Amino acid sequence: MYELVQLSPRDYYIESPAKIGLVRLDDVHVCLIDSGNDKDAGRKVRQILDANGWKLQAIYNTHSHADHIGGNKYLQAQTGCAVYASGVERAFTCHPLLEPTLLYGGFPPQDLRHKFLLAQSSDARPLTPEDLPRGFQMVPLPGHSLDMVGFRTPDDTLFLADCLSSRQTLDKYQIGFLYDVAAYLDTLEQVKTMTAKVFVPAHAAATQEIAPLAQYNIDKVRQIAAAILELCRTPLTFEEVLQKLFARYDLTMTFEQYALVGSALRSYLAWLKDAGRLAVEIADGVLRWREV
Numbered sequence: 001m002y003e004l005v006q007l008s009p010r011d012y013y014i015e016s017p018a019k020i021g022l023v024r025l026d027d028v029h030v031c032l033i034d035s036g037n038d039k040d041a042g043r044k045v046r047q048i049l050d051a052n053g054w055k056l057q058a059i060y061n062t063h064s065h066a067d068h069i070g071g072n073k074y075l076q077a078q079t080g081c082a083v084y085a086s087g088v089e090r091a092f093t094c095h096p097l098l099e100p101t102l103l104y105g106g107f108p109p110q111d112l113r114h115k116f117l118l119a120q121s122s123d124a125r126p127l128t129p130e131d132l133p134r135g136f137q138m139v140p141l142p143g144h145s146l147d148m149v150g151f152r153t154p155d156d157t158l159f160l161a162d163c164l165s166s167r168q169t170l171d172k173y174q175i176g177f178l179y180d181v182a183a184y185l186d187t188l189e190q191v192k193t194m195t196a197k198v199f200v201p202a203h204a205a206a207t208q209e210i211a212p213l214a215q216y217n218i219d220k221v222r223q224i225a226a227a228i229l230e231l232c233r234t235p236l237t238f239e240e241v242l243q244k245l246f247a248r249y250d251l252t253m254t255f256e257q258y259a260l261v262g263s264a265l266r267s268y269l270a271w272l273k274d275a276g277r278l279a280v281e282i283a284d285g286v287l288r289w290r291e292v
Helices: 039-052 072-079 087-094 098-104 167-173 181-193 211-231 238-248 255-274
Strands: 004-006 011-014 020-024 029-033 055-060 082-085 124-126 137-140 149-152 157-165 198-203 278-283 286-291
Touching (some): 011 039, 020 039, 087 098, 098 255, 157 211, 211 255, 238 255, 238 286
Parallel strands (some): 029 055, 082 124
Antiparallel strands (some): 137 149
């Protein structure tokens, strides 16, 4: 873990729970794509920089989830590097309490205020194409989070952040986190058509061929949607749908999983309702979901 893997003359990634991209800008200066999940991750990144005589110029965050921005504060304090984040992801990076707040739908209890969901705040600047190093391209990848982006480097490496998961992860957990199902599916359809010398998803192996994995992620989303529709042939409350999904996929209920899977389920329900495939009925102060 935290090994430096070279992909091209200038491009690398650091093997970690969420892959960290590293690109040499010249003989001395480098930039990072994300920073890992906490201060310890930042410290390990700093050790790699020091061992190679590199100076960190900037961190470009793909999105604001804690496992991608958790090293920002430490590295910024140690190196003085700039931190950039796009759109509303910048607000979450500067004010990370927004992440567990969004998941929970209100002020989050202590069970959700830990480093895996609540990073330390960092001073992020707005990210625009003009802020990128020469030859870099910002690639919009919405769906998993609000304004997630990927980055294509001059060596034609495409860092894809969290827009897809490995087969092993999907087979184990079944219900991946996403914010906007429609945008997520559109993103995956676009990813299927993309070309690059190498693709680097944050939670799957680097590969030269991304389309099969993108399709596997698409199929999994549609399987989960079909399961929800099947369950809702009998009108169910949100809690009942969630409980039945946990039972169907043999998932373990914890407060964190309740928030993560529950948030994703709400996104599925909204998407299916907007598509006219689910409706709601309210009686005796209870809202139930039913298949149309």
